[in-house]
Amino acid sequence: MIWLFVLLWPLLGIKPEGLEVATTFSVWWRIAIGCASILVIYQLNSVGAFNFITKPVGEAVGGAKKATSTLPFAVWAFAILAFAVAYPHLFGRYAQDVAINCMIYICLGLGLNVVVGLAGMLDLGYIAFYGLGAYTYALLSVHYKLAFWICLPISAGVAGLGACIIGYCSMRMRGDYLAIVTLGFAEIVRMVLNNWMSLTNGPNGITGIKAPGMYWPDFANGMTLEHLWLKKLSLIYYVILALVIFTIIAVYRLNHSRIGRAWEAIREDETAAEVMGIPTFYMKLLGYCTGACFGGMAGAFYAARMRFVSPESFTFLESAMVLSMVVLGGMGSIPGVILGALALIALPEIFRDFELYRMLVFGGVMTLMMLFRPQGLLPPKRRMKAEKD
Amino acid sequence: MEYFFQQLINGITLGSVYALIALGYTMVYGIIQLINFAHGEFFAAGGYVGVIFMSYLLSQGAPAWVCLSGSLILAMAYCAMLAMAVEKVAYKPLRSSSRLSVLLSALGMSIFLQNGLMLTQGVYDRAYPTELTQGGFEFGTVMLSYMQLFIVSLTAFLLVALNFLVFKTRIGKAMRSTAQDKIMSALVGINSNRIISLTFAIGAGLAAAAGIMVGLYYGSVRYDMGFVPGIKAFAAAVLGGIGNITGAMIGGFIIGMVEIFAAGYISGEYKDVFAFLILIGVLYFRPSGIMGENVDDTRV
C-alpha cells in the first residue's frame, strides 16, 4: 500500500515544465491522507478499538432485524412504496432530479441483472439497447408524433430485436469472448448513431422530443379530459416510478419461474444444464433479449425526460457503470441491484463538494468496496443457501 | 499504388502501437484471467513520464538518442513498478473471489488513475518535443518518416525480446506454468505471486513504451488518452486469441490495418465500425480467436 503511494507521487507530483513539486504535491497528500485514515480506521476496527460503538449498534441492529423480520413482506413493500410516492412532495427539484436518475439506472441495472446475474453472460455493451430504445422513441416522436405510451413497448421491442440479432451471432461464445463482442456491438451502434447524419443528426443529437402525455380529468370546467404534458419533474417522477415497479415485478416473476431457474442452471454449469434438457442456446438468447427490452424501456423514458438524445450518452463508460451496479449490489439479487444503483448514483452526488476529486474518490471507493465486500452488498439468498450447504 | 503503400505504412505504424498495448492485456489475461481495465492508464502514465523526462533531458542539452532511450527506459521502469503496486493493492486480495469483482476493482483503479492524472497534469494536451522526430525518407510520393521507422523497429525489438523471455528463459517457463496451473506450479516451487506481479510489470512496461511512441508520433499526450486505445488493444488481444502472445501481435496489426484502410478507402467516420466488424466476423467463425487453439502450451 505504501508502495503504491510512493510510486504515485512522482506521477502526480512532477510536471513537464520542471520539477514543480509544490503545487501538485497537495493533490498527492490529500489522497494519501484519505487512504491512510481509511486504513487506520479499518485496522483499529479489526483490533476492536471501536467495539464500544459497534457492539451496541450491532446489537441494536440485530434486535431491530429480529423485530422487523416478523413483519410480513407486504408491510415493508407498502412502507417503501409510500415513501417513494410521497418523495416528490418531501424534497426539492434537485433531489427529485437525482431520484429520477437513480430510478433510470435501477431499471437498467435490473435489466442487465437478468443477463449477467441470472444467465451469467458478461455483457459489456448493454448500453446499446438503452441507446436503441432512446433513439426509437426520439425518432418516432419527432417524425411521426407518436405518443410516449405507444412508443414504450415499441422501444422495448426494437431493443429486444436488436438483442436477438446480436445474440444470435454471439451466443456461441463464452465468457470474455462474449464480453468483447457485446462491447464491439455497442461501439458499432454508437458509431452508427454518431455518423448516420440524415437519420440521427449525428453528434448534435435530436431535440424537440415530446414529454409523456396524459389525459387528466379536468373538474374546473365540467368533466372534460384534458391532455397534459408531463414536463414537471414531480410528474415525470411518477412515470419512472411506475416503470421501476413494473420492472421489479417482471424480473421477480421471471426469476422465480421455470425460465429463471433454467438461467441459473446455465450460469452455474452450461454443459450440465444442456444435459439436463435445457435448450441452452434459446434460453441464453431469451435472457439476452429480455434484458435488452428493459434497457429499451429505460431508454425511451430517458429520451422523454431529457427531451434530447445524443450518442454521447451511450458510451462504454455507461455500460461499465451499469455493470458496476449489478456487481456491487450483488449479482442476481433484486434488492442488491437497487441498492447498488442508489449507491453509485448517489455517491458522486454526495461527493459533489469534492468537485474535481469526485471521480477520483469514486474510482477509489469502487476498488475499496470490492476489496472489502467482493460478493456485493446484498448477495441473492438462493445462492447463499447453496454455498452454505 | 503509391497511395496503397503510404496507407500500408500508416497501418503498420498504428498496428505496432496496438500490438504493444495488446500484449499487456493478453499476458495478464493469460495468467489470472482478468481483463485489466487499468492497462490503458499505464499507457497514459508512460506517455506522461516520458514527456517529463524527455523535456528535462532536452533542456539539459543531452543528445537526441540519450533523450529517447533514457526516457523510454525510465518510463518503462516506472510503469512496471506502478503496475506491480496496483496489482498488489487492488487485485491480489481478490484472487479467490469471483472474476467480476476483480473486473470491477480494475475498473475502479482505472477511473482512479485517470482522474489522478487529470488532477495533477491538467486537462490540456501536453506537447511532446517534436524536434527529435522530424524528417524521413521519401520514395516518390511515399513518405516514411524516421518516427514511423523508429516505432516499427522498436516494436519489433520489444516483441523479439519478449518472445525470448517467455520461451527461452527460466522466468518464461515459470510464467507459462503458472498460467496453466497455479497450484501445481506452486507445488514444484514456483512463487506464483511473484510471477504474476512480474507479468503485470512486463505488460505495463510495454504499454509505457507505446505511450511514449504515441506521444512522439502524434505530438502530445492527454490524461484520457489511454481509454480508446485501451479498448482497441483489448479487441486486438481477443481477436488474436486472448492469452496468446503471437495472437496479440497479429490482432494488433490487423486492427491497425483495418482502421487505416477503412479510413483510406471507404470512410473516415466509420473506421472503428469496420475494426469491430472484423473482430466480430472473426470471432463468429473462430470463437476463440485466430491463434486461440493451442492455448494450452503457449499461453502466458
Added chain:
Amino acid sequence: MKRSIMTALLVSAILMLSAGMVFAKTLKVGTMGPLTGPYAADGNDIKNGVLTAVEVVKANGGIPGFDDIEVMPQDTACEPRQAVATANKLINEEANGVVGAYCSSATLPASEVLDEESIIMITPASTNEKVTSRGLPYMFRMCGRDDDQGFIALKFMQEKLGAKSVYIVDDKTAYSQGLADGVEKMCEAAGIKVLGHEHVNQGDKDFSAILTKVKTSNPDVFYMSMQNSATGALMLIQAKRMGIKAARLAQDAVYHPQLMEIAKDAAEDVYLTFGYIDNNAPAYKEFYAKYQPKHGEPGAYSGYAYDSAMAYFKAVKAAGATDPEKVKAELMKLDYDGATKHIKFKPNGDSGSNYIIRKVENGKFINYWNPATGKLY
C-alpha cells in the same frame, strides 16, 4: 489544514452575510462552458470573462436594485447531454440570465430548454447560424456567424491565395461540420473545385489515412474545421510530416495559443479566420487591465464573454428588473463600443460579424489580411 480554515472562514462569512441580508436581492448569472475535458481552456476563458465583468460592474457601483451579483459557472463539457442538464440546473437555481455556451452543439439544445422558461441567453462563442435563426426570442449572440466566416474564408481563398481547389476536413460537431458544409457549398458556387470533404470523429488521434488522401489529391488549400485547437494541432503536425504543401486555412475554434504550444513550427503560416479585435480601444484596455493580472492572457473568447456579461448588466440596469421582456427591450436598445466590437443587436439577436484573416508567424497570431479592403495589414 489551510484549506479547512479557509472553508470555515468562508462558511462563517457567508452565514454572516446571509443573516444580514435575508431580503437581499441577488442578480444570478449563469455561465455555461466546458470547464473539464478537451475544451476546458475555452470554457474557463468564458467564466473568467464574466467574472471580470462582474468585478468591473461592482467597482463602478453595482446595479441599483440588486445587492449582489452571483455568478454560477456550469460545466457543459461541450456535450449536448451535459448542456441540457446544466440548463435544467440553472433553471432550478433560478438564474436570471445565462452567458454561454461555448460549443454550438451545447448552445443549441441548452437554449431550447432555457427558452421554455424565458431566460435570456447570450452566447459569446457559438457561431453556428442556427443559434439565432430558430427564432428563439431570448437568444443573443456576441460573436460572428459561420456563414459570414465561411464567406470570408472563401474570399481569402479566391482573392489572396488564388486557389483553384480545396480539400475540406471537419470533426463533426454542429459548429465544425456546419461551417465546413457552408464553405463547401460556397466554394462550389464560386468555381473552386472541392476535391473532397472528409469527417473525422472527435477523440481521434491518428489522421494519417485522411491526410494521405489529402496529399494524393494535391489541393491548393487544405481547409480544417475543427472544434478544438489541440485536435487542429495534432492534424497540423501530421500534415507536416506527411509533406502536405497546400496552404492551410482554419477557423476560430482552432484559434488558441495552445495551437502553437503543441504544433510548434508545424503551425507556422497557418491562416485562421477570426473576429477583429482592436487591442487599443479604450474598452478593451479597461477589460485587459482587469483581466490579465488575475487570469493571465485573455483567450480567444474571454473578451466576447466579458462583453456579453457587460451588455446583460447594462440592460438589467436600464430595465431596473430581471423581467425577460424588459431586459430584452433594453438589450435591443444598446448601442455602444464594447471591448471586442461595436455592440448593437439585430432583431434576430445577432450582433454582426467582423471576421478577418489572421496568421501564425513566429509562434504568434498576427492580423494578416483585411477582407473589407482586400489588403494586408
